[in-house]
Amino acid sequence: MSIGDPDHAETKSAAAAAVPSGRWMLARWAIASSTLGFPQAAGPVAFALVAVALTGDASGGAAMILAMTLAQVAGAIPLTRLGRGFAMATFLRLLVAVRTVALVAIAVGAASGVSLAWLIALAAGAGLVNGAAYGYLRAVLNRLAPASGLSRALGIAATLNELTFVAAPVVASGLGSISPVFGIVAMAALGALPALLVPNLGPAAAASGEGADEASHRAAGSILRPAILLWLLCAAAGGATVAAIEIGAVALALNFGYQPALAILFTVLLCIASVAGGLWVSVRNRRAPRGVVVAQLVVMSSGAALAASCHSVATTLAGAILIGLVLAPLATHYSLILDSLAPPHRRPEVFALLRTANASGVILASAMLTAASLSTALLVIAGVMAVATLAVGIASARRR
The missing domain is CATH 1.20.1250.20 (MFS general substrate transporter like domains)
Incomplete structure (x- = not known):
């Protein structure tokens, strides 16, 4: 031609x-x-x-x-x-x-x-x-x-x-x-x-179905396989970590002797850091390798630990910033990895589970902040985040 x-x-x-x-x-x-x-x-x-x-x-x-x-x-x-x-x-x-x-x-x-x-x-x-x-x-x-x-x-x-x-x-x-x-x-x-x-x-x-044989997908059985459950656990832990800062912001401000209105410091810095992380993902435009994901989980766990220490306003704000910086990259990875693990005709179900896992984390944070003291709630949630990070690290080591 x-x-x-x-x-x-x-x-x-x-x-x-x-x-x-x-x-x-x-x-x-x-x-x-x-x-x-x-x-x-x-x-x-x-x-x-x-x-x-x-x-x-x-x-x-x-x-x-x-x-x-x-x-x-x-x-x-x-x-x-x-x-x-x-x-x-x-x-x-x-x-x-x-x-x-x-x-x-x-x-x-x-x-x-x-x-x-x-x-x-x-x-x-x-x-x-x-x-x-x-x-x-x-x-x-x-x-x-x-x-x-x-x-x-x-x-x-x-x-x-x-x-x-x-x-x-x-x-x-x-x-x-x-x-x-x-x-x-x-x-x-x-x-x-x-x-x-x-x-x-x-x-x-x-x-x-997206052009695939639905019968063969049905034969795969439950979608709650260990590989999928691992990332749902991470999403729940991350949701709890973020919710602990956002829901507990007023309690954090009061804990350090500030007026409740200054609670916005913790939430705004977390959101600004998250926006920066989202922009980084958009510019980079590729899926992070497993080692980078583990490092990002370590950063979120470190941020949760800093916030849980309640040592000072500076350390708590630093923890909120660390959590926010990796929030979007990790959320993007969860979505992409579950996309590859889910059968095509069950992707909506898996993505609904992803949102449900995040909501479960919010429920956990709300319940802990209601039933326990601020320091205890933050420590428990930091522990959950550390367990999720350790689980991914062990899975990555076994994969290698």
């Missing part, structure tokens, strides 16, 4: 036109990924303001968050399996729609002055779909990005997610100061964006 062939020129033109389209779809996916977590990021503040308006006690907001998180853990696998026969994007939209309806119901209930028990039940309904929605959204990325671009896409998503977790409480607080209902409405509106943004992959892109 000659260079001047019109067919050749048309092919080149079509290929060139496809690149911006692909980039636009990836951009839509990244925004969908960041807004999917907005209700969870804004929930602690928004729910607390609603609870205070109804009962005069912010603890009702904590109960709503706990119900949302427990429901997420309970619903992740059943709902993910329920969607196997649907196109992934279609089922994701359905899950987001269910959550949006539940959040709108919370706003209406709060405005009507219903009992806190009803709001807790509705919060559980909103949280029920979170794990499955994340699993399907992450599986959609495999259809949009080539394997060589997954690290960059996940790094960008991690960076945007951290910005969401910084901005969401501010938005909820600002709107909630006008009316607590406004904060819930913002959660519902922004949390609904993934349903509008997720690219339509067509009827062929179902979760039950």
Whole structure:
């Protein structure tokens, strides 16, 4: 075929036109990924303001968050399996729609002055779909990005997610100061964006198979193999470590004799470090070798140990920075390694388990900070992180 062939020129033109389209779809996916977590990021503040308006006690907001998180853990696998026969994007939209309806119901209930028990039940309904929605959204990325671009896409998503977790409480607080209902409405509106943004992959892109023989995948049995459980353990330990800093920030400030408002020092530095880690992953754009991952886990364990020492503000802040720096690289690695370990038709399920493991870590941190002293809770969580690091180190040594 000659260079001047019109067919050749048309092919080149079509290929060139496809690149911006692909980039636009990836951009839509990244925004969908960041807004999917907005209700969870804004929930602690928004729910607390609603609870205070109804009962005069912010603890009702904590109960709503706990119900949302427990429901997420309970619903992740059943709902993910329920969607196997649907196109992934279609089922994701359905899950987001269910959550949006539940959040709108919370706003209406709060405005009507219903009992806190009803709001807790509705919060559980909103949280029920979170794990499955994340699993399907992450599986959609495999259809949009080539394997060589997954690290960059996940790094960008991690960076945007951290910005969401910084901005969401501010938005909820600002709107909630006008009316607590406004904060819930913002959660519902922004949390609904993934349903509008997720690219339509067509009827062929179902979760039950990606061109592979489904019977052979079923023969593989349970997905909870040791190799997968190892990284789920790491995700849970990392989630607990981060949550210990974020949830315990006020307690840390009080422990060092500062005003509660200065708790923002610990959370903001952790988020800034995490954004820097996400940018590093995006620029590097390749999967880290096992030795680097072990080193990153050691850094997170060291950060957890520094925070648990409660020696001084400086050491605790240094611990928060160390945790934040490796948060995005480790999260990206967990997603990539589980992507390679999971059978194609069960990827949404495995990614839902990844989100569930992270939520389980948050539950552990919340329970420890509630039931034990600050120093004891931080020590236990640092120990869990050290165990996960040791487990990966031993597995790497055996592999070699």
